[in-house]
Amino acid sequence: MVKPTQGAPRRRIAPQVIPQVITGLEPGPFHARIAALNHQHAWTNWMGFASPAVLDSVEFEYFAIRNQTTLFDISPMCKYAIEGPDAERVVNRLVTRDIGRLSPGRVTYAIWCDEDGQVIDDGTIFRLADDCFRLCCQEPQLAWLSDIAWGFDVTIRDVSREIAALSLQGPTSAALLRSLGVKAIEALKPFGIASIRIGECEVDVSRTGFTGDLGYELWMRPPDAARVWDRLMAAGDNWGLRAIGYQAVEMARIEAGFLLPKIDFLSARSALRTNRPSTPFELGLDAMVDLAKPHFNGRRALLRLAGERPARKLFAVEIERDKPAANALVYHRRKREVGMITSALWSPTCKRNIAYAWLDAPFGQTGTDDLWVEIYLQREIRWERRMARCRIVDKPFFVHQRRRQTPPANM
Amino acid sequence: MTGAPDAIVIGGGHNGLVAAALLARRGMRPLVLEARNHAGGMLGDAEFPISPMPFALRPEICRALAIDVATRPMETIVASPLNSLSGTLRVSGSRLDGGSPQQAEAFRQLVERLARQAEALSGMLLRAPPRLDGAGPRDLLALAGTGWKLRRLGKVDLRDLLRIALSNVHDLVEDELGLGLPGALLAMEATLGGAMGPRSPGTVLTLLYRMASNGGRRMMPVGGPGALTQALAAAVTRAGGEIRLNAPVERILVEGDRAAGVALSNGEIVRASLVLSSAAPRTTLLDLLGPGHLDAEWVRRCRNMACTGMVARLDFDLLAPPRLAGGEVLEADQRLVVAADAGTVETAFNAAKHGKLPDDPVMEACYDAGSRRLRVSVQFIPHSPRGGWTEANRQMLETSVRRQLGFVLAGFEDSVTASRMMAPADIETAYGIPGGHWHHGELRIDQMLMLRPFDGAAGYRMPVEGLYLCGAGSHPGGDISGAPGFNAANAALAARRH
Ligand SMILES: Cc1cc2nc3c(=O)[nH]c(=O)nc-3n(C[C@H](O)[C@H](O)[C@H](O)COP(=O)(O)OP(=O)(O)OC[C@H]3O[C@@H](n4cnc5c(N)ncnc54)[C@H](O)[C@@H]3O)c2cc1C
Numbered sequence: 001m002v003k004p005t006q007g008a009p010r011r012r013i014a015p016q017v018i019p020q021v022i023t024g025l026e027p028g029p030f031h032a033r034i035a036a037l038n039h040q041h042a043w044t045n046w047m048g049f050a051s052p053a054v055l056d057s058v059e060f061e062y063f064a065i066r067n068q069t070t071l072f073d074i075s076p077m078c079k080y081a082i083e084g085p086d087a088e089r090v091v092n093r094l095v096t097r098d099i100g101r102l103s104p105g106r107v108t109y110a111i112w113c114d115e116d117g118q119v120i121d122d123g124t125i126f127r128l129a130d131d132c133f134r135l136c137c138q139e140p141q142l143a144w145l146s147d148i149a150w151g152f153d154v155t156i157r158d159v160s161r162e163i164a165a166l167s168l169q170g171p172t173s174a175a176l177l178r179s180l181g182v183k184a185i186e187a188l189k190p191f192g193i194a195s196i197r198i199g200e201c202e203v204d205v206s207r208t209g210f211t212g213d214l215g216y217e218l219w220m221r222p223p224d225a226a227r228v229w230d231r232l233m234a235a236g237d238n239w240g241l242r243a244i245g246y247q248a249v250e251m252a253r254i255e256a257g258f259l260l261p262k263i264d265f266l267s268a269r270s271a272l273r274t275n276r277p278s279t280p281f282e283l284g285l286d287a288m289v290d291l292a293k294p295h296f297n298g299r300r301a302l303l304r305l306a307g308e309r310p311a312r313k314l315f316a317v318e319i320e321r322d323k324p325a326a327n328a329l330v331y332h333r334r335k336r337e338v339g340m341i342t343s344a345l346w347s348p349t350c351k352r353n354i355a356y357a358w359l360d361a362p363f364g365q366t367g368t369d370d371l372w373v374e375i376y377l378q379r380e381i382r383w384e385r386r387m388a389r390c391r392i393v394d395k396p397f398f399v400h401q402r403r404r405q406t407p408p409a410n411m
Numbered sequence: 412m413t414g415a416p417d418a419i420v421i422g423g424g425h426n427g428l429v430a431a432a433l434l435a436r437r438g439m440r441p442l443v444l445e446a447r448n449h450a451g452g453m454l455g456d457a458e459f460p461i462s463p464m465p466f467a468l469r470p471e472i473c474r475a476l477a478i479d480v481a482t483r484p485m486e487t488i489v490a491s492p493l494n495s496l497s498g499t500l501r502v503s504g505s506r507l508d509g510g511s512p513q514q515a516e517a518f519r520q521l522v523e524r525l526a527r528q529a530e531a532l533s534g535m536l537l538r539a540p541p542r543l544d545g546a547g548p549r550d551l552l553a554l555a556g557t558g559w560k561l562r563r564l565g566k567v568d569l570r571d572l573l574r575i576a577l578s579n580v581h582d583l584v585e586d587e588l589g590l591g592l593p594g595a596l597l598a599m600e601a602t603l604g605g606a607m608g609p610r611s612p613g614t615v616l617t618l619l620y621r622m623a624s625n626g627g628r629r630m631m632p633v634g635g636p637g638a639l640t641q642a643l644a645a646a647v648t649r650a651g652g653e654i655r656l657n658a659p660v661e662r663i664l665v666e667g668d669r670a671a672g673v674a675l676s677n678g679e680i681v682r683a684s685l686v687l688s689s690a691a692p693r694t695t696l697l698d699l700l701g702p703g704h705l706d707a708e709w710v711r712r713c714r715n716m717a718c719t720g721m722v723a724r725l726d727f728d729l730l731a732p733p734r735l736a737g738g739e740v741l742e743a744d745q746r747l748v749v750a751a752d753a754g755t756v757e758t759a760f761n762a763a764k765h766g767k768l769p770d771d772p773v774m775e776a777c778y779d780a781g782s783r784r785l786r787v788s789v790q791f792i793p794h795s796p797r798g799g800w801t802e803a804n805r806q807m808l809e810t811s812v813r814r815q816l817g818f819v820l821a822g823f824e825d826s827v828t829a830s831r832m833m834a835p836a837d838i839e840t841a842y843g844i845p846g847g848h849w850h851h852g853e854l855r856i857d858q859m860l861m862l863r864p865f866d867g868a869a870g871y872r873m874p875v876e877g878l879y880l881c882g883a884g885s886h887p888g889g890d891i892s893g894a895p896g897f898n899a900a901n902a903a904l905a906a907r908r909h
Binding site: 089093114115144147148150151152294295297298299300 | 668697701702703704705706707708709710711714867874
């Protein structure tokens with residue numbers, strides 16, 4: 001035991017009340033509005049925000065995406081401003097595609113890789129001006145962006161909380177905006193950006209989304225969030241507008257052919273095992289890699305990988321019958337295990353049983369027949385095992401011509 | 412040189428010169444571009460050699476380049492500033508004179524054992540470091556060779572090597588030699604040039620490393636360090652290479668992910684498809700090449716390379732040759748080490764670690780009779796002392812060094828007529844070496860061998876095709892040895908053959 005120094009006064013430690021550290025989820029900029037509609041009280045954690053999983057019923061919400069129009073809060077997305085004289089160089093150094101070809105006022109989908117050519121994340125890149133970009137993605141990237149930007153004349157800011165955002169998706173979304181007097185959408189092509197007003201509020205609108213159909217994303221200041229929501233909702237009745245939760249969005253995402261980190265692939269930055277991350281070639285994203293442009297992160301590794309056969313690849317597959325095959329194993333000739341399913345869905349719109357499958361080489365790449373998935377079905381307590389034939393198909397499963405039509409259809 | 416160069420060597424330090432000489436002897440036409448007005452790099456100019464007591468160029472290198480520089484091995488005199496009369500030892504290799512017979516015997520045994528262990532490791536120094544990934548048959552053979560040598564050490568020595576390699580030199584000498592001067596000497600040898608104190612883990616490894624080249628002996632070229640520079644420069648030009656002074660390189664040019672030449676700071680462009688740089692790794696990669704050509708992870712590792720130098724150089728002009736306290740003159744082939752024991756070396760390090768000038772600095776010195784100068788390298792002087800390198804801090808450093816030397820050299824204070832000083836920050840500016848570091852980057856376990864200069868960058872060859880690192884920042888590190896320059900040129904030549 002340590003003896004107190006002689007002469008030192010004995011001190012008594014006063015009991016202190018330490019306030020409980022607050023854990024749990026934060027309300028986002030639209031929280032009050034969504035909470036009022038969230039009859040299921042089903043919330044999920046999206047980047048620390050309470051995000052609705054489903055408000056009423058996932059079926060209603062899904063069909064609203066495909067037949068009417070829907071509102072989904074995408075504010076929790078990570079958003080970064082990349083600005084300055086070297087902004088284009090920095091973004092080009094980050095992503096695998098040539099960003100020099102992206103004009104101001106346009107958006108593109110992009111992926112970025114680590115030094116081994118393994119995908120870190122994907123996201124959308126908004127070119128707001130020559131020297132001003134915004135990156136939107138699922139996972140925090142500030143540390144990575146700082147590494148990428150080191151040595152360049154650029155500022156990078158996390159603007160995730162400075163921008164509230166709504167995804168307005170569905171066949172009648174243009175009609176709804178039109179009814180609010182938004183003229184700019186007439187000329188707005190897919191992946192275009194425009195500045196508009198909704199009521200008194202300034203809003204940026206981009207013709208983007210992950211549904212494979214007509215749709216927009218609306219970007220605004222958080223203090224305006226509730227007012228914009230209210231205006232849209234007030235005008236929305238005629239167009240079947242419905243607030244929706246994440247589960248319906250996820251269904252449309254799979255149909256539209258988009259991949260989701262953590263579900264379909266693992267970011268190179270979060271994988272612990274060396275063979276868990278994936279290359280763009282394994283993900284079938286070859287078209288997003290421009291090996292002809294000057295150095296970008298991972299280019300040398302990708303150059304090497306481009307000449308090799310991927311050890312495994314992600315494919316879009318269609319499975320017989322109607323039972324979704326999430327997490328199922330894939331077999332060749334019903335015997336040999338050759339892969340696994342990630343996302344899976346009975347697509348109500350396509351009327352197909354669809355999924356993404358990781359297949360070890362050469363399956364999917366050269367040998368494509370006699371593939372089977374093993375589906376476990378629970379039928380009133382009893383588990384049943386079903387081997388269902390699966391075959392490789394093209395992505396996306398769903399894309400509507402409305403998506404490209406400009407001016408957009410008035411439905 | 413006739414015709415345009417087909418290789419550019421950035422930096423005319425001894426490693427740059429070795430690399431250029433080897434390329435030239437293999438039929439290339441290298442052009443050495445040196446920023447300063449003299450060749451030799453930190454061998455320095457006649458006015459102020461930064462490295463006053465060169466280690467030796469490896470004999471294999473001298474042979475390969477047909478260089479013949481006469482050298483004399485230096486004897487070391489260790490003197491304690493605490494006890495000036497009885498506190499002096501003479502050391503040559505494992506032989507120690509001036510102490511008790513027991514001291515001499517313990518010292519001999521320890522040094523000979525370390526020398527055997529160092530010898531077993533030495534094969535790794537004149538080779539590219541083994542690769543961590545995709546090792547080819549040559550790498551494996553080289554590793555096997557070293558492994559074999561290690562096995563031949565015998566069980567006792569090998570077990571001992573594994574026991575001590577990652578421990579600290581302070582514990583080693585305290586266990587085996589007790590307190591006092593012999594331990595002070597080994598503590599200095601282990602830490603000289605670095606930013607680790609004798610109690611830092613891994614300092615036995617740095618000691619072994621030093622002893623692995625030439626037994627750790629300094630070899631004074633007849634004619635001084637400048638004679639070595641001249642011999643190396645002559646070897647370059649004799650074989651058809653060219654050396655240009657006052658030619659600072661500003662940028663390495665890249666075309667289609669290949670080195671295409673360099674741009675000088677006067678705007679001149681020199682083209683060549685092979686570029687070797689003996690500037691420090693950080694300078695080469697981040698300033699001359701630029702992060703845009705490198706992956707972000709690579710840049711991060713390069714930025715985080717430890718390279719804070721802690722050695723200052725002072726020269727004192729003397730009226731008369733310095734005399735040890737016992738009255739003998741300090742001869743040209745003698746090196747004076749001033750430190751009382753391993754503990755005082757650690758104390759000096761502790762001060763420097765916290766940005767303070769040590770009260771009782773430890774140092775090595777030699778006397779150049781021609782210029783009548785005592786050349787002193789003071790170990791553990793912070794790169795950025797608190798308050799910066801103000802006149803007051805410089806004064807404080809000089810005073811403390813003079814005081815220490817005054818304890819071991821008779822009448823020293825009265826003999827000094829003038830002095831010059833280069834703090835680590837001055838060396839950084841003058842030679843473009845980040846941190847002014849002796850080795851261009853700390854030599855420690857996580858920056859050695861296949862991790863030198865940093866993880867992923869070993870093996871001299873850089874990711875931009877045709878660009879090589881050839882200076883002290885690369886394996887096996889600094890000191891005057893020529894090994895990085897030699898290994899890098901060999902790597903470049905091998906790649907051209909393929
Ligand atoms: C204080 C101090 C004392 C030392 N004492 C000794 C000693 O006694 N014995 C010993 O063996 N070692 C000693 N060393 C270590 C030794 O000096 C170095 O390890 C050695 O000089 C490294 O050689 P190099 O050729 O790799 O690099 P350097 O000798 O540093 O040469 C690099 C050259 O590149 C040039 N250069 C840099 N940038 C550019 C550019 N952009 N364009 C053109 N040229 C450029 C520099 O001007 C320099 O001439 C000492 C080091 C220090 C700091």
